[in-house]
Amino acid sequence: MLKVIEAALDAGKRIMEIYEKDFDVEYKEDESPLTIADQTANEVITNALHKAFPDTPVLSEEGNQWSYKERSSWDEFFLVDPLDGTKEFIKKNGEFTVNIALVSHGAPCFGVIYAPALDILYIGDTALGAVKVEQALHVEGISDEKGWFKQGVSLPNVTSDNDTANIVASRSHMSEETKTFIQQIEKEYKTVQTLSTGSSLKLCLVAEGAADYYPRYAPTMEWDTGAGQAIVEASGGTVTVAGSDEFLSYNKENLKNPWFLAKR
Numbered sequence: 001m002l003k004v005i006e007a008a009l010d011a012g013k014r015i016m017e018i019y020e021k022d023f024d025v026e027y028k029e030d031e032s033p034l035t036i037a038d039q040t041a042n043e044v045i046t047n048a049l050h051k052a053f054p055d056t057p058v059l060s061e062e063g064n065q066w067s068y069k070e071r072s073s074w075d076e077f078f079l080v081d082p083l084d085g086t087k088e089f090i091k092k093n094g095e096f097t098v099n100i101a102l103v104s105h106g107a108p109c110f111g112v113i114y115a116p117a118l119d120i121l122y123i124g125d126t127a128l129g130a131v132k133v134e135q136a137l138h139v140e141g142i143s144d145e146k147g148w149f150k151q152g153v154s155l156p157n158v159t160s161d162n163d164t165a166n167i168v169a170s171r172s173h174m175s176e177e178t179k180t181f182i183q184q185i186e187k188e189y190k191t192v193q194t195l196s197t198g199s200s201l202k203l204c205l206v207a208e209g210a211a212d213y214y215p216r217y218a219p220t221m222e223w224d225t226g227a228g229q230a231i232v233e234a235s236g237g238t239v240t241v242a243g244s245d246e247f248l249s250y251n252k253e254n255l256k257n258p259w260f261l262a263k264r
Contacts, residue, residue: 106251
């Protein structure tokens with residue numbers, strides 16, 4: 001998976017080149033924003049994945065929209081969000097990420113999230129665990145995936161307080177259902193604190209242990225969560241369909257996710 005990690009870092013570099021300049025914003029049919037950074041990062045990632053893994057399909061938010069008839073035969077595929085948090089990118093608050101997951105038989109088994117403005121890299125592998133690598137672009141001499149795990153800090157790396165619940169919630173997606181969930185948790189703990197951040201960094205907070213819960217009772221797509229779920233699960237957490245013990249699954253006919261809860 002070294003080539004996957006390198007693709008995320010390379011995409012991040014290209015994103016930052018655009019981030020530091022002026023850029024135009026377009027809007028897709030669903031009114032979500034699109035920039036040249038989304039498209040450039042997608043090209044970098046898909047080209048790298050096709051070259052390194054020519055037999056593994058790539059499903060990307062900004063790439064070829066495969067029909068379910070075509071996808072239904074896939075045992076493994078890469079799931080890509082080349083720039084998650086385009087709104088954060090436009091606001092220039094640094095809270096945007098590059099997301100790449102490997103999905104096997106409907107479950108993410110490997111994920112990489114890179115926050116280029118922060119130069120922080122998260123990696124999750126069901127066989128190796130999860131790590132956080134700060135100043136990732138300054139790391140040299142890595143020859144395989146395990147080298148990144150030696151460089152990083154194993155997750156979770158934040159010790160939880162049994163009397164305090166930390167809940168990560170989206171600034172732009174605080175639904176009434178999320179508010180109700182927080183109210184329920186307030187009955188179970190002495191103290192409840194809410195944390196806010198953008199993009200898939202919310203799932204990374206759960207993987208770190210900085211957050212105990214991330215209720216997402218609002219729309220998301222598979223590419224928004226695949227890499228983050230792999231990292232959360234590799235760190236010992238869970239990502240389940242809201243109100244059940246069913247794990248969030250992938251390569252569904254409809255790529256929209258149900259509401260879900262990530263927790264430690």
